[in-house]
Amino acid sequence: MKVTQHIENAQGKSLFSFEILPPLKGQNIRSIFDSIDPLMEFNPPFIDVTYHREEFEFKELGNGLLEKKIVKKRPGTVGICAAIQNKYQVDAIPHILCGGFTKEDTENFLIDIDFLGIQNVVALRGDAIKSEIYFRPEKEGHHYASELVTQIDNLNKGIYLDPDLQNSAQTDFCIGVAGYPEKHMEAPSPDSDIYFLKQKIRNGAEYIITQMFFDNKKYFDFVAKCRAEGITVPIIPGLKPIATKKQLNMIPHRFKVDLPDELIMSVVKAKDNDAVKQIGIEWCIQQSQELLKAGIPVLHYYSMGKAENIKAIAKEVF
Known part of the structure; x- marks a missing residue:
């Protein structure tokens, strides 16, 4: 089911969702299930699965020569999405990036997840990798998330990269994109950031998930600007x-x-990280409760593979 349908079907009730990281190479799917199992009692209608670009590592060969090697540290987004939908019967939402993909790679990725019955994607430009100062697209890839959204929307219309295809099937993806209450780090101003966000919506995006924030006023102001x-x-x-x-x-x-200064000073004065974790939980509970009172349709938590603190928050909120 599409994210927009989940929201409509909730009839005003706020939903709980969260995002997970693929495990590091060498780990298995059990580590993912261990981070999801404790949160299933809160009935998430969907779970986001991030995608991580390849990084470059350099090995010295001697005489000043370096060997460049591509390393993929967190593979498995598509397989994890398939496993989540099979085990939990909830919608898994893969993130798809501009960086690291050609347009043909993107089309093949979308075809694969369409075959799996996945109906939602989050389209992101992606950040620069560690060896880059600024984001660099693939030679035959997209420069901006708005371009990626257009390609996904075209596939929903049956428009593939090969113009000679006959009777091509239409996909039916619900497209999510990122929004930044405090503006994207590379945007010259908040107003320009909203301008480019609006372009993503015009190109076919149907919902927005925000970057993390710790002051709800920034979220409410951002929503007001968008509206x-x-x-x-x-x-x-x-x-x-x-x-x-x-x-x-x-x-x-x-x-x-x-x-916020209040959060910073509380953390600074905490005696250890156990105390910090509790401060973080209590702060996030307060944020969540205020957002629920405002009638926000979904609260989305960045779990980073750690279920304990997200569970503690959800028990107080949902």
Whole structure:
């Protein structure tokens, strides 16, 4: 079932969903099930599965020569989605990126998941890999998420890359995209960020999932700006509980997200990471409860493969 249908069928009741990471290469599907099992009591209608680009590693060969090697550290997004739908009978939503894919790779990826009965995708540009300063698309790939959305929407219309195909089947994907309450790190301004988000909606996206935020006012302001610009699709808030002191520096640096002073000082004064984890849980519970009172259709949690703190939040909220 499509995300938009899940929201419509809920008839005003807020839904619980979460996102997982594929396991590192060398681990098996059991590690995924172990992170999902504790959360199934909250009846998630769908579970997002991230996709991770290949990284480059360099090996010294001597005499100043380097060997460039492609390393895929977290494979398995499509297989994990198939396993989730088979085991739990809930919709699995793969993330699909511009980076690391040619347009033909993208089309083949979409054909594969369509064959699996997957009806939802989240279309993302993807971040630059560690060896890049700025995002670099594949030679025959997409530069922007809006272009990727167009390709998916074209497939929904039966338009494939090969113009000579006859009687081509239409897919029926519900397309989600990312939104940034504090603007994308590369956007020159919040207004320009909304402009490009609106373009993704015009190209066929049907719902938005936000980057994490820790101040609900930023989410509400973002939604108000979107509505003022004529964006009417559901805007699902993405939430993540702080779990370690290290995240005070890592989250603002990696995601360009601000943390409220009250949360920062509570974490700074915590005696250890167990105390930090509890602070993060309580803060996220307060965020969640305020969002539920506002009638938000879905609360989406970035679990990062850790179910314990998400379960503690959900028990108080759902």
